[in-house]
Amino acid sequence: MSFYKLTLKYNGHRYQGWQKQPHTELTVQGQLNRALAKISKSKEVKTLGSGRTDTGVHALAQVVRVEIPLVIPPEKLVRALNSNLPDDIECLMAENADENFHPVFGSVDKTYRYIFALGKRRDPLLNQQITFMTRKLDIEKMEEACKLFVGKHDFADFFTVGTDVATTVREIFSCSLTKMEATGFFHDLCPEYFVFEVTGSGFLKQMVRLMVATIWNIGEGKIDAASLAESLRKPDGNKLAPVAPPQGLYLTKVTYNS
Amino acid sequence: MSFYKLTLKYNGHRYQGWQKQPHTELTVQGQLNRALAKISKSKEVKTLGSGRTDTGVHALAQVVRVEIPLVIPPEKLVRALNSNLPDDIECLMAENADENFHPVFGSVDKTYRYIFALGKRRDPLLNQQITFMTRKLDIEKMEEACKLFVGKHDFADFFTVGTDVATTVREIFSCSLTKMEATGFFHDLCPEYFVFEVTGSGFLKQMVRLMVATIWNIGEGKIDAASLAESLRKPDGNKLAPVAPPQGLYLTKVTYNS
Structure with missing residues (x-):
């Protein structure tokens, strides 16, 4: 073989x-x-x-x-x-590849991006690639809240049961939210959008979409950053937001040592 | 009403x-x-x-x-x-709108854009929005050739029969090809692409796609600019290229006087 x-x-x-x-x-x-x-x-x-x-x-x-x-x-x-x-x-x-190469356990870190845009609830040409929504969001608050994810935490409240896992503890190396402006042809399709980017040791089922949705709720003032900090410190089985839609999410990079 | x-x-x-x-x-x-x-x-x-x-x-x-x-x-x-x-x-x-508003005959000009990218024959995320191809093209030659379309010409060789038209003469006000670089998230999807943009008094069936495909053939050296000039000066019923695929084409603007 x-x-x-x-x-x-x-x-x-x-x-x-x-x-x-x-x-x-x-x-x-x-x-x-x-x-x-x-x-x-x-x-x-x-x-x-x-x-x-x-x-x-x-x-x-x-x-x-x-x-x-x-x-x-x-x-x-x-x-x-x-x-x-x-x-x-x-x-x-x-x-x-070497016979012993393992794409899951051999990885050093993984990066996901979630792309969303505000101001309308859909776009005919980018509906599959970007999540559109009409929520009013405080972007600064969201940028701040992203930092709370960084570090080693028990992500039990950011996990949809369905896959057997030994532990719900994961380490997040970086997490950020960035406002971007598109240029040229893409500006006509979507002038402004947001990139939520997270790099970590590994991710649980629907973990990134639960993180993004929690950040949205913080931006909308539905919950505060303290609730997020508490949920990461001591999970209680309650999610802080419903799972964000899938179409804005991208597995963008998996890093290996060799 | x-x-x-x-x-x-x-x-x-x-x-x-x-x-x-x-x-x-x-x-x-x-x-x-x-x-x-x-x-x-x-x-x-x-x-x-x-x-x-x-x-x-x-x-x-x-x-x-x-x-x-x-x-x-x-x-x-x-x-x-x-x-x-x-x-x-x-x-x-x-x-x-006024009862007399006519979207076809009332328009001053129309603009179409055709977006294509080179180097591979498809892209999983932008296949519906951009035409990808692996042809080797001389972009400078193509930029020059675009100028030949400008002016009033009989576009009988850039027309697919199927709609009754009184005349195949149309006036092109501007026609250009521009290389663009994408930024941010869109750069990851498609770093570099080309925009063929044409503004005219009106367009015949599949006219823009035949114009683009002709420009491609000039860029590839299959035909020369003189053949295009001749085809516009004296149409002979022979097309200079097969119709370009539809997925890169956009009706981008229709201008009215009022």
Whole structure:
């Protein structure tokens, strides 16, 4: 068997998340496995992603461990994959990998971005890529509140049960909110937007979307920063906000030591 | 009956063009008429667009004349439409209009933009909005060739038969190609792209897509600028290129005197 490390970019809009499922091929992993089986002419295909993005969530750089019974130069594997994957999944890079390479436990940190824009509740051309909303938000308060996430905390209140986890403690290395202005053609599509960016040791199910939604509630004055600090200090099983919509979320980077 | 002038933004990806059709509601005008019929509780709804965008073609500002048996403040009509239109069609503005307002013959000029990017043949996140391709193009040559379109010409070789027209002569006021660099989040999606922009008195069926495709062929060295000049001087019924794909095309502006 040969081992490869793939980097994938995908639009999660059409898919029921990353994770393959028995009843549908409409998952990103399902599509990848189908393409790999075709390329290697074998059913002996195994893949493992760095994280399970949810339905509608995108990736700019999802990292995947691939095990297939085929020796192929990495750049040829990229071309073969892009010929066999649907248009909303792209293989950016393939590298030969060590058999022991583990995309989840081997990672040093992961970065997610959440993109949202204010002033209207939707946009015909960017609805799949950005979450639009009409809430009135105090951006300074939100920028401040982002800092509370940094450090090692028990994220039990920022976690949707569904995956077995040994612990709900995670370390956040950085978390910020930035107002951005678009230029050129993209300015016509969306002149101003916000980027919530968080880098951490790992993330629980729907953790980023619960973090973003909590920051929105702080910006709207529905809850204060002290409630967030308290929830991180001593989780009580109560979430501070409903889960934010998936279409603004991107897995943007996974870092490995080697 | 009341008359309104609407400005619509839409993603043409899902639709069989602007023009309503008897056998499907999947046209932009079909969706608009359905929404207007619901709002005015009447089948006496008439709409007329400034131009018939094709399947997959977008609009940043399509102008539409609306005739409905309902008196409603324009800002309320905007809200009612956005509650009843699908997410890929947005009403940006409504104004009271004179009964004699004609969105086609009343317009002074129209502007279209075509957005494309080089270096790969697709992008998972922007496939609906930008045309991607791997052609090697001489951009300077293309910028120069754009100027040949400016002026009054017989565009018979830049026209797909299908609509009755009195003449194939049209006047182009400006035509340019510009290389752009994206910033921020959009830079991650598409760092560099090209904007072909053309403003004219009016456009024939698929005229802009034939202009763009001709410019591509000049950039690739398949034809030279002299062939374009000749085709505009004396059309011979031969097209200089196949029609460019629809997903990069936007109707961006329609200007009226009043």
